[in-house]
Amino acid sequence: MFQRLQQLARPRAPEPLPARLDRRRIYVLPTAFGLFFFVLLLTMGVGALNYNNNPALLLCLLLAGTALASLLHAHLQLSGLAVQAIDAEPVPAGHPLALRVHARADVARPRRGLEVRAGDTSAALHLDDGAGEAVLELPTAQRGWLDIGRLRISTTRPLGLARAWSWVWPDTPLLVYPAPEAHGPPLPEGAGDNAQARLHAAGDDVHHLRNWRRGDSRRAIAWKPSARRDQLLVREYEQPQGADVVIDWRGTAELPYEARIRRLARWVDEAERDQRRYVLRLPGQPAVGPARGALHRHACLRALALLPEAMHG
Template sequence: MPWLRAGARDAQPFTVGNRRIYVLPTRFGLFVGLALAVLNLGSLNYNNNAALLLGFVVISLCNNALIAGHLSLLGLRLRTQSAAPVFAGQTLQLPVLIESAKPDGRQLLLEHGEARCALALDAAERRSLLPIAAERRGWQDIDRVTVSTHHPLGLARAWCHLNLHERALVYPAPRGKPLPMQTPAADGGIGRSARDRSDQPHHLREYRSGDARKQIAWKASARTGQLQVREYERASADELLLDWRDLPHLDYEARIAQLTLWVLEAERRQRRYALQLPGVRIAADSGAEHRHQCLQALALMPHG
């Protein structure tokens, strides 16, 4: 229903204010309220002043418990961080940071749909990971996170919504046969003479995340003030081509799963590889950034 959807995105860090806190009685709270109503009606009927006094004292305690639940959330500062990509079927871990001026150990509950995570505010800043099931490849929307508490007596639930409107990337689940030992070269040829890793480097380039430390040219880096990496010329036969067109016997999603597995295996073997998809070609390379680029392209393929 439209009125249940998340509102406008909240700026972070988000401070919980009076107008964002909701309080409603729990089942236990409703039972206590019903019991107090029966007690007071019976006391009035039998003109029992002691019972009336007891009833009103308990009612005042329950009212204070509702106010305490509201104050448990008031003033909290909430921040979230981006969830790291995972494979379909795994669990996204959304980092949530909660700051409180009074770390008194009260219990809070973080929720997103069916995902739940309990924590105790026993420090000025508390970091928790909210586990969110990732069942389908592609972008997964995280519209909002709910922070709630039953503090102090469990008579009522106080909660607040943090509107995120963020997305987390879910890679396809890797499935299929292992990477063949004989794979087409990235340029479509059969290889050419080239230097091996043990020979002199072909040229130097700037350091990229995922490059091996043994490739860093320390002397050249000291001269320039920036990390330089030795780039070796390789035989094209050492560059793999992971091609969508080589899997005509598989259906649409099975091709994506198979190429995902091959990307992971090529990276594990420290091979340079290119990826050919319908309308998309990613040039041969290796490393963490290249792996992410290939897996993201597979994850964002249109759903068949």
Template sequence: MAVAALRSLLSQAYARAERRLPALTRLKAPEPLPIALHRRRIYIVPTRFGLGFGAILATMLLSALNYTNNAALLLTCLLAAAAFNSMLLAFRTLDGLSLQAVRPGHAFAGTPLPVDLGFTAGGRARAALRLDGAGDAQHFALDANASADVRIELPTETRGPLPLPRLRVSTTWPFGLFRAWSWLSPDTRALVYPRPEAHGPAAPGADSEGERAQGGAAGDALAGLREYRAGDPLKLVAWKASARHANLLVKEFEHPRDRDERRLDWHAIRGLSHEARIARLARWVLEAHAASARWTLVLPAETLGPDAGIGHYHRCLAALALLP
């Protein structure tokens, strides 16, 4: 009880301090990449273990002085100096580290969104770094002059642009006595796709699977002729046309799935709320992409397609995500 009360009091005081003290809030403003850490933005405080170790050192100092034991005093001074210098090492672990790239992944609302953060080490090795952001924490280490991608996952709730939360990169290297940390607020935004509805009617134009037969079936529209390549089936050779040419020619038909064209129309959906329409369109886009179909997405302000493929898929979902 008391601990919880104290903790909430502490976090209140911390939030207040962040509001009041410009030094703490200065680094909350998003900034462009690359972000290099330097001495003005690296903070250091002792860890809880560091405080306890300090208390032990104080006890050692007092007893060495009390017993006028110079060897013990020398040892205590040595250990204290080493502990102190470990603070400088902690600082050096962060100093010069830079965040070069932020590559947000894709996620539907409600599922975690992976973000890859590209760090480069600069001239010295960085052991035992830790990245915290939005409840996720990652440990990583970098060799000198190396770079690494660290992936964190952000929780998502609603569709739309998601600004990256403030990230904290910290280290307690080498002895866990001091924690050095710095805030990173890259001005990169991730995009959260709308959550597709779970069930609902199929999209208009989505045919049953059986109707789409393999290439070369009767009734396919002839698209053109091309030169014979080893491995083409003999029944596709256009013998009559080949007789007039030096080489064999082969008939080319339009690909069967090209015919499977869907029109995913915002206006065709009625009787649903704004968000439910978006959810349905998102499901249709998903299904169309899964069926390798061509589709056209008609939105109130724009029309996307007809097209197919992964690029079209992401464009459509992004457009849905950004709908007002």
């Protein structure tokens, strides 16, 4: 029943952001406390009329006027509010995704007690100088696009007698990376003739000298050059590094489909952690790389996350 009523509420389809809340999409209903308060006022009114008690009747009318004013105030808490954008950093499947909901009010007035809810997860929305954000921890179960569905923005302020709420249905899906394999074989050997060297504290060859920084080991200090320049200098070493790592879909043919994706995701993370250049090769797609860095890692994990659910080869 509730789901059928929800389908009738605005918006009825995903919408682009920003989305502004106006009177056509804000709903107000009494809370459980509000219903109790209504019954209490009704009892007071009947008793005051029955006993012709004017002070009690005046009090009842004053409380009723206050309740009606609180309904209008709850509506105004949401009116003019706009959800500007949503965003979240991709996480591996199985980890909570931190969804940030950015909102702004076009009318400068205090707005308190706002709550944003997505499914069973909720968070407070605090506005400072008319702008603010709420951060919701959403569970993730599988790789690919995560459709968060409708977001409910609500408040029960100022008196808790009524709840005003509105729906926002962003058309922005969020990406979930595949969960990397927990344990597995080491990275494949590099291929090609583009062997490199990288800075490493335990390397073999001196690469250059640099100024001393807090936390540097005393054993790395170059004392003679430091004495000549009258300042502490530290040796930076380099360690030979193999050629580009090739992370190839064909190298995991013995594994089930999803297990192959998890292993490749693990190798991407390992290559990035070791600061190795790597290339990802997937069937039916151009090779990704060779490169390294946050953008390259995202491109590789995105390609793995968006592989079809069923594919052979």
